[in-house]
Amino acid sequence: MLLLATTGRRSGHRHVTPLLFHRDDDGSLLLIAANGAADWDPDWFLKLLADPHVHVEIDGVVHPGSATVVAGDDRTTAWPSAVHAFPGLTAADGTSTRDAPVIRVDVD
Numbered sequence: 001m002l003l004l005a006t007t008g009r010r011s012g013h014r015h016v017t018p019l020l021f022h023r024d025d026d027g028s029l030l031l032i033a034a035n036g037a038a039d040w041d042p043d044w045f046l047k048l049l050a051d052p053h054v055h056v057e058i059d060g061v062v063h064p065g066s067a068t069v070v071a072g073d074d075r076t077t078a079w080p081s082a083v084h085a086f087p088g089l090t091a092a093d094g095t096s097t098r099d100a101p102v103i104r105v106d107v108d
Helices: 043-050 072-085 088-095
Strands: 002-007 014-019 029-032 053-058 061-070 102-107
Touching: 002 043, 014 043, 029 061, 029 072, 053 102, 061 072, 072 102
Parallel strands: none
Antiparallel strands: 002 014, 002 053, 029 102, 053 061, 061 102
């Protein structure tokens, strides 16, 4: 688990969301915006689209970072790794009308 701190799109206030994450082979963090298989994106994902500068807290240590949406061939490559880390994604992926976004967070 990590705590993801994003900036509100309208309020500008800091919002903190606990999320599961997977560490990619290159050391970056992968997040999945599955939103429990809902047909809409979670609020934290919309916030980081508006401002990709985030902070993540892992094991009590806070790191500044930058979030990017993984798309195209990179998403195709990252998805099996995410499903391996989070097997529940397979079931959720089949019930939603959207593909769950994959987000890469590079921390400083």
